[in-house]
């Protein structure tokens with residue numbers, strides 16, 4: 001599906017294609033909480049970077065969080081680029097040069113009606129604020145740090161990746177769909 005998004009002041013509008021639009025993963029890390037997660041967490045979904053179209057790109061600012069441990073070893077800047085509106089401060093999307101074909105929009109910036117996820121995954125709970133009530137019970141999975149499956153694999157397991165039945169061994173298509 002094609003997702004349309006915008007910042008709150010509408011200086012920035014964007015759209016991109018996504019086969020993984022379910023906003024099922026809540027991240028409670030301090031970066032997400034402070035920059036985009038007033039409820040204690042932020043939700044990123046995933047789309048295809050090459051399909052991104054932007055209006056008002058001149059209003060976009062980019063922030064890289066400091067990280068204790070980078071791929072190069074030791075402290076430095078996170079490779080993740082957090083794009084936000086420099087006028088109204090809305091979080092827009094995260095990109096990462098390690099995965100240049102992907103883009104991770106914040107569900108909060110998407111105007112298209114997203115589908116309701118059948119299951120919610122709570123991640124980075126080691127960093128959750130003490131006041132956050134994390135939902136428990138059926139249809140909730142919990143991880144202290146990173147989850148055990150990718151956004152694409154979650155959609156596959158729930159058979160939500162374009163309606164095709166989940167199968168082991170991902171079919172790789174050369175053409176972009």
Ligand SMILES: [Zn+2]
Pocket residue numbers: 007008009010011012085086087088089090
């Ligand atoms: Zn704005």
